[in-house]
Amino acid sequence: MSEMDGMAAARRIRERDDKVVIVFITAAPQYAISGYEVRALSYLLKPLPWFAFSQELKKSIDMVRRNGDDSMLIETGNGQMRLNLADILYLESIRHTIVIHTLEGKLSINGTLKDVEAKLADHHFFRSNSCYLVNLKHVTGVADQDCIMSNGEQLRVSRPRKKAFMAALTDYMGGGR
Known part of the structure; x- marks a missing residue:
């Protein structure tokens, strides 16, 4: 991203909403540990096979459903x-x-x-x-x-x-x- 990196974007999102599900998809494994700072659900490495992506998407949707009904x-x-x-x-x-x-x-x-x-x-x-x-x-x-x-x-x-x-x-x- 040209204006800010994914980690900076995740930090800004966390400032506004601590329940958003964040999943990083990247080719840079060295930043995976930083994902813990923003409580990312996962950190997936490219190239990402369709099956792994679909499993992660299901996991994310389940997390949203569990957390979604108790806030506005x-x-x-x-x-x-x-x-x-x-x-x-x-x-x-x-x-x-x-x-x-x-x-x-x-x-x-x-x-x-x-x-x-x-x-x-x-x-x-x-x-x-x-x-x-x-x-x-x-x-x-x-x-x-x-x-x-x-x-x-x-x-x-x-x-x-x-x-x-x-x-x-x-x-x-x-x-x-």
Whole structure:
């Protein structure tokens, strides 16, 4: 590559996303050890027979499938970052901004709660009212019209959504994970 070598590209990729599967295909075996720095899945030497390539491709796809469902890529002011869904407590809509409340703090992104809700539909998030999308994993209890989160916060569950919220929470706690 003319502007940067593969190792520099891999380092830049790792800065943004630590789950990307990296496989080096090269004619330079002396750089194989450097692949460990960026946690490359493998380092294949040219000429590469089709069978070896197809086996490596299957291995890479399996790795992506194992790691793919538990995170989402978000666009922040500084670029993109991967966020583990298990780290999200809840998402809050404030005007045209989504505030993502995580175990580590808060992140803000542009968008609508409706769009994020659609992306997280199969990941045990529930719309408790017009401005909250709650991660059921972090709900520790329910008191009156509020759900109690693992960080102690209490979030309002709207009256029309309470029955469906309780059903979703019961299903999740009962093993619908």
